[in-house]
Amino acid sequence: MKISKQFPVNALRVFEAVARHLSFTKAGEELGLTQTAVSYQIKLLEDLLGESLFLRRPRRITLTDAGARLAPKVSEAFELLSAAISDMRSTSEGTLTINATATFASHWLARHLGIFQLDNPRIAVRLETTQEIIDFNKTEADVAIRVGQGQWPGLRAHFLMRNHFTPMLSPKLAESIGGVREPLDLLKLRIIDPGDRWWRIWFTAAGYPDAELDLYPRSKMGAQALEAAAAVAGHGVAILRPEFYQDDVAMGRLIQPFELTCEDGSHYWLVYPEARRHAAKIRAFRAFLTKTLPSFEERAPLE
Amino acid sequence: MKISKQFPVNALRVFEAVARHLSFTKAGEELGLTQTAVSYQIKLLEDLLGESLFLRRPRRITLTDAGARLAPKVSEAFELLSAAISDMRSTSEGTLTINATATFASHWLARHLGIFQLDNPRIAVRLETTQEIIDFNKTEADVAIRVGQGQWPGLRAHFLMRNHFTPMLSPKLAESIGGVREPLDLLKLRIIDPGDRWWRIWFTAAGYPDAELDLYPRSKMGAQALEAAAAVAGHGVAILRPEFYQDDVAMGRLIQPFELTCEDGSHYWLVYPEARRHAAKIRAFRAFLTKTLPSFEERAPLE
DNA sequence: TTTCATGCATCAACCCTCTTGATCCATATA
DNA sequence: TATATGGATCAAGAGGGTTGATGCATGAAA
CATH class of the missing domain: 3.40.190.10 (Periplasmic binding protein-like II)
Incomplete structure (x- = not known):
């Protein structure tokens, strides 16, 4: 069974917009939907609840008692949701977690990271060190410094320096x-x-x-x-x-x-999940390396 | 564009359940989804947020910092939503709005409604009277009493009494x-x-x-x-x-x-939208009529 | 150690929900 | 009376989401 069937969150989202605009068409514009789609979702919700939510008056609609009771709470819930999301976004955009080998961390990063932080005062840096291989599924890190050949499935790699x-x-x-x-x-x-x-x-x-x-x-x-x-x-x-x-x-x-x-053919690489490549903080870190490390380039020495 | 694309409420709903169970499988069971579907939705959300929400450890998963930050707020929002819905349900389950002609209201309903209220102490009754035809799309009413032939599209009609x-x-x-x-x-x-x-x-x-x-x-x-x-x-x-x-x-x-x-061939009928036929309060009202009015039956005298 | 059990990831295929666009209808406005 | 606005309805189509099978890794048990 589709999830939206049991708990019509999408319909509720549409309802929230309609209740705010008191117009199917306007709500549709806000959500990037057609008026038809809005009408459909509202009808869906009404059928599910067994209650009319809007009175269809000519050239305008009105909330029914039931609708008026529902609207503010739904609004609140969605505000909470989007606040939570954007909050989480900005917080995690705001801290860059780097996982590096102890060697690289203490001998190169520690010495140059100051520049990154000067350039990006709004990004906090968390530097973690682990021995060798890390798995982004098992470790919380945005980027990692690895020694290897520069080929890891699902990961993007930038050459840092020869070893x-x-x-x-x-x-x-x-x-x-x-x-x-x-x-x-x-x-x-x-x-x-x-x-x-x-x-x-x-x-x-x-x-x-x-x-x-x-x-x-x-x-x-x-x-x-x-x-x-x-x-x-x-x-x-x-x-x-x-x-x-x-x-x-x-x-x-x-x-x-x-x-x-x-x-021995293994070198230092910056790696991060392919999917995260557009994250602002990762971009910023790439920019920092480009500036600081002459040898920095994507997927360089394949020998 | 699909609505779930812009604001992944479904994915959030799944996330909420997973965060509670700390298990894709369990969450799936709760929501009536397969583990695969849960996995898919979580991945969707993670890609959209550009953040891992769970660490995949062997035989169990853990919330990442980001996930842990997000979970409580999402939970709260969904609790709010479902509270709002069930609240609205119970409130509107709790009041039956009857729209009748002034004649019927004052000469029959007024006299017998007491029995309904004795039988259904938890249902409040709101009695509205309008002249003739009502449109359930334009008037807030659960049921209506109409005079007519007993045939209205989209409406279910029960015979009340000859006129x-x-x-x-x-x-x-x-x-x-x-x-x-x-x-x-x-x-x-x-x-x-x-x-x-x-x-x-x-x-x-x-x-x-x-x-x-x-x-x-x-x-x-x-x-x-x-x-x-x-x-x-x-x-x-x-x-x-x-x-x-x-x-x-x-x-x-x-x-x-x-x-x-x-x-003249027109009689008194109880009518309500086909779709609402299972509502408890409407059932109760039907039961009351069956008990009180000997002639009450669905779709009776087609002459 | 080997074997088994658990739990998530991945893949391909399919279904059904949802969206679209056209059309119709009612009403308010000029 | 003619026009504009706004919602309902309909058929058709796309693709999002779901399923089931399978694979993989790990922890527990033998």
């Missing part, structure tokens, strides 16, 4: 073995998360495809930020995206012993 | 011409509304088809009650439905000089 990596460690730790001169020197140290494929890629690129990383199955941290912290503390060598740790380098807490950086 | 008539006058007036012995005596008196076809019918039946009534084009009153009043006052002879004036006869204010009564 490359290189070993980094604390200067003290480097000194402890008399400095790091060549890649194999690193193997004298504890490797933070040797299972990370990045290590293999990097050593291969450096000319040592057979470096015995597996021998050191130490900590598995998962989040780059944590590995970096461990490296700063001198617990070992981590493989990191150098741009994110320029500060640490400048402050002498980390060094990047080799120029060589590698990529 | 017959005979001359009546005040005893004083009769004495003034030495008593009324035979029909032609009446012509010595002023005929109240000689244009009334009833006179011609009656005189013809009495054996005087050529009685010169047209000679006395006096008052045209229209309502039987007024003619009766004129007759009581001794202003002339009226042609009336004798049953309605038994009191006046008993009190010596009117006499019925001849036994002969005539009919």
